[in-house]
Amino acid sequence: MQKIAIVGLGVIGGSFAKAFKASDSSNYYVMGIDRNQATLDQALEAGVIAEGEVENETILQRADIVIIALYPENIKEFILQNSDAFKEGAILTETTGIKQYVIGSIVPILPKQVDFIFGHPMAGRESQGFEYSDHTAFIGANYILTPLASNKPENLEVFKALLKKIGFQRLTQVTPLVHDELIAYTSQLCHCIAAALINSDRPERNTVQFIGDSYRDLTRIAKLNENLWSELMLNNKDVLVQVISEFEAEMSKIKESLITDNKRELEEAFIEATRRRVDMEKNDLMI
Amino acid sequence: MQKIAIVGLGVIGGSFAKAFKASDSSNYYVMGIDRNQATLDQALEAGVIAEGEVENETILQRADIVIIALYPENIKEFILQNSDAFKEGAILTETTGIKQYVIGSIVPILPKQVDFIFGHPMAGRESQGFEYSDHTAFIGANYILTPLASNKPENLEVFKALLKKIGFQRLTQVTPLVHDELIAYTSQLCHCIAAALINSDRPERNTVQFIGDSYRDLTRIAKLNENLWSELMLNNKDVLVQVISEFEAEMSKIKESLITDNKRELEEAFIEATRRRVDMEKNDLMI
Structure with a gap:
């Protein structure tokens, strides 16, 4: 025992x-x-x-x-x-x-x-x-x-x-470094995104009547224990700032495709995202 | 009948x-x-x-x-x-x-x-x-x-x-305008975020072994029908680009707090996000 x-x-x-x-x-x-x-x-x-x-x-x-x-x-x-x-x-x-x-x-x-x-x-x-x-x-x-x-x-x-x-x-x-880079990407970045998404809502909107599953999913982790997460993130800030920048670059590409009416580029981003998600589902044990 | x-x-x-x-x-x-x-x-x-x-x-x-x-x-x-x-x-x-x-x-x-x-x-x-x-x-x-x-x-x-x-x-x-603004925020922005998140992964990583629930949640909608979504988004691009910019501003605030080691500011963002999400749960019929 x-x-x-x-x-x-x-x-x-x-x-x-x-x-x-x-x-x-x-x-x-x-x-x-x-x-x-x-x-x-x-x-x-x-x-x-x-x-x-x-x-x-x-x-x-x-x-x-x-x-x-x-x-x-x-x-x-x-x-x-x-x-x-x-x-x-x-x-x-x-x-x-x-x-x-x-x-x-x-x-x-x-x-x-x-x-x-x-x-x-x-x-x-x-x-x-x-x-x-x-x-x-x-x-x-x-x-x-x-x-x-x-x-x-x-x-x-x-x-x-x-x-x-x-x-x-x-x-x-x-290695601890590889762990921290991957966690910055798969977890800390996700929590930052959820917080930024819900914080970018405008108070005068009556958003709740318009919520679908996607918004529910993306904000589920917006309930953050502020002590724990700020401690975790600040102690991993170098890699976290790096993955935030990489995410921002992809976001900015999508925005640019919209502004310039570049349907082909927008579709390519969505095709690639779909391919990656489908691939992930094949290998993720919990899906 | x-x-x-x-x-x-x-x-x-x-x-x-x-x-x-x-x-x-x-x-x-x-x-x-x-x-x-x-x-x-x-x-x-x-x-x-x-x-x-x-x-x-x-x-x-x-x-x-x-x-x-x-x-x-x-x-x-x-x-x-x-x-x-x-x-x-x-x-x-x-x-x-x-x-x-x-x-x-x-x-x-x-x-x-x-x-x-x-x-x-x-x-x-x-x-x-x-x-x-x-x-x-x-x-x-x-x-x-x-x-x-x-x-x-x-x-x-x-x-x-x-x-x-x-x-x-x-x-x-x-009104149709209010609908489109809210949809840009609660749905289209979420789909852009999911695509940008999964597209910002680096291929050399073996990410799937590090996935937790948060990453699963945030990428669930990354499987996008590229025709439908690019059509919906391009036909709503003015309001969508606006809400993307508002989201980017919040993301950038969080990044700045990390870079400058501003724990108080980071905690404030997380407290606000938590407050908003808790509030939403009180009024959302499907949670």
Whole structure:
């Protein structure tokens, strides 16, 4: 039986806890650390953690695997405060959406007795908090691992097997830079677009009566946790600004085709977009 | 019993036919005109039309209501070819996504014996063709009407009652200009954004392994029928270019906040976006 500690029972940490229970709960003894007692009580009541602590007292000392589902800034603090508590040989991981910055700030302060495997579950939710966590959140989803050269191969295998168990389907290993570039494009840029789209509405319009599915889809992620996202984006700003510029260039091409009445060029842009989307659907496990 | 002719059994026309059957089919006698015999056969087999013709022979002469679900360019041609066939007092309508241009091109050639009510069902689908039509497509959806001063009030009431019967929930009347501005924003801009986003991907990336829900959502409508959309957009280009520029200005604000490390400004943009989206959800019937 693996002893697992989940630190931070928000939407991601909570989904991990629920996914463990939903998969094969006899294999896992899941404990929770969350500064909010009410959240721990909820998780205990739901039966997804066996015990909980608002600050670590005895949990980390027993945990074989520690999943830290906190904001980037809070991970470092948590590790510093508990560096002596982690069990000898424990596997640690975190779930944030940026890797270069987080790895750079955490590796220098890591206690010697642990093996920290950095990674990113590709299953963000637009709502925060344990109440929005979901045992199916990870089923079929992608997981990106950015291992360190120092990670023990056997620990990587243990962690990957665990991820597969709770539903992740495609596990990919890349460098932190490649991760951050791709996340800037597939996630951060999308969130910027959603915010810019809804913010460009004119208040005097009665837009809601005109909404179709496309607008609903494109603004679903406009509900942004401003603290988390500005932190993630500012700590990844070089690559993010680059992908924003590349997007702006494509947008500007379309606008130019419209202004100059260039139907052929406009159609070419739409044919290419269609081709890419169809291609994506062939390879995307969750469509 | 109302005799209804549907012209063009694509995804929209087909959804009308299926919705009539699904609502209270004993009230409606539905006939179909489609240049494709195979489509007519499918619709006949599905029992959603009682009879079909590839070109009008006897259907329009009997139809009280004619729903023309064709591309903008084809509506005019259809009316010109059949102007003598329409029944005296028939209500005609079309379903295209632009109103100023369509009204401007059709009103001058309308036969005297019909009452043409222009409108737009807000329920586009990303796939084309009868096989993607759906009897639930209109349930809870918005319908925008842009009536002419010459429309008979009793005909408007008949048409509105029909729309309500098949599931449309909020019927709104606006001027063609207001319609086109709002459609430019809520639909055409969204489709341009989706195309620009997917076209700005770099081919050397293996993006599909990094996709999360946000990218899936924002590119769902990137599968564009290039003929239809370029026609709709070019015929609405003045207002579309304007809303693209307004969107670009918001995008550029976000980019600037990133470049200048202005966390407060970035957070403000996200707080405003969240407020707007939450507000929208309170008033959107389909969320």
